[in-house]
Amino acid sequence: MNKKAQEEWLSGIPSLILIFIVLVIFAVFFIGCINIAESLKSQEKISGIETKESPLTLLNYLRTPINNIIISDMIIQKQNGIKNDELLIKETKEIFNKVYGICYELSINNIPLVSSAITRVEPEQISVTLPNKITVTLKPYYLKLLSENEKVAKEECKIE
Amino acid sequence: MKKGVFEIGHELVMWFWRIFIVTIILLVIIAGVTVNLSRKVEIGSFENYLIINYLLYSDCLTNKVPGVIDLSKFGNDCIFYDRAGINLTLVYENKYKTKIFNEEFYKNNAPFCKLKTKDFICYSEKKYVLVRDGNVIKRGLLIINNIIKNE
Numbered sequence: 286m287n288k289k290a291q292e293e294w295l296s297g298i299p300s301l302i303l304i305f306i307v308l309v310i311f312a313v314f315f316i317g318c319i320n321i322a323e324s325l326k327s328q329e330k331i332s333g334i335e336t337k338e339s340p341l342t343l344l345n346y347l348r349t350p351i352n353n354i355i356i357s358d359m360i361i362q363k364q365n366g367i368k369n370d371e372l373l374i375k376e377t378k379e380i381f382n383k384v385y386g387i388c389y390e391l392s393i394n395n396i397p398l399v400s401s402a403i404t405r406v407e408p409e410q411i412s413v414t415l416p417n418k419i420t421v422t423l424k425p426y427y428l429k430l431l432s433e434n435e436k437v438a439k440e441e442c443k444i445e
Numbered sequence: 446m447k448k449g450v451f452e453i454g455h456e457l458v459m460w461f462w463r464i465f466i467v468t469i470i471l472l473v474i475i476a477g478v479t480v481n482l483s484r485k486v487e488i489g490s491f492e493n494y495l496i497i498n499y500l501l502y503s504d505c506l507t508n509k510v511p512g513v514i515d516l517s518k519f520g521n522d523c524i525f526y527d528r529a530g531i532n533l534t535l536v537y538e539n540k541y542k543t544k545i546f547n548e549e550f551y552k553n554n555a556p557f558c559k560l561k562t563k564d565f566i567c568y569s570e571k572k573y574v575l576v577r578d579g580n581v582i583k584r585g586l587l588i589i590n591n592i593i594k595n596e
Contacts, residue, residue: 300454300457303457303461304457307461307464307465311464311465311468314468314472341501341502341511341512341572341574342572342573344511344512345512345513345573345574345575346573348575348582349575349584350582380573380584381573383571383573383586384571384572384573384586435569444571
């Protein structure tokens, strides 16, 4: 190799090093951007039905037998003037307190039989119509709280 | 410094900026497309909802009366779903009955519920149910602990 060619070759080394450094920086930058894009991936959640209560809870309540009579019949009797409020409230609390703690409301024709201790959220609402146009409505406030935070909901509603 | 070497160095710096700008534009486009196209839909809660409703409405545990669990059917293996482990505890008259569907999956992955990893979604629910014991209807509580693999 003559002296001139040697000189040109040597003067190109810093440029090659610079290109190498630039490529490394680009590679690191590129991998970083891919990771950011991964973390930004849109996440959609089907949460609309997450807290929706099955009407079975209310139906099961209404067909729970107590002393050869079911609760729906007791509600009809109550609306017909037979005083059984005390037993009805006791049984209602015994059933729903295990599931919703103190965060539910049960009403008959929009008159609360058992009121919720917490009313700061808009509750779920399930209604069943009995004969004689008696409407029984269950509002489990607990389910709405549950969608916010399970631990807080259980503590606030005093659920075991 | 020779003129040729100076020109090469000058061009190199210019190319450095050109490549840099083009790379940034490309990255912005790639990131934008990735964010919009790579949507991840979490269906764990939906699966949980379906499993619970299947248990309560189908003849898996009930005798064609939704919500009324037939004690004679409680031990049946009627759910075959390899992405979920379902632990059912039926409480009635101070008695406990337990049934685990996909038991191996449930026992292997139950510890992950406490760690709260993204790989598994855990649900715990209580449902008020009626229990048919022969011809007698009793009140009961169905405690459902569900582990679903998040894919």
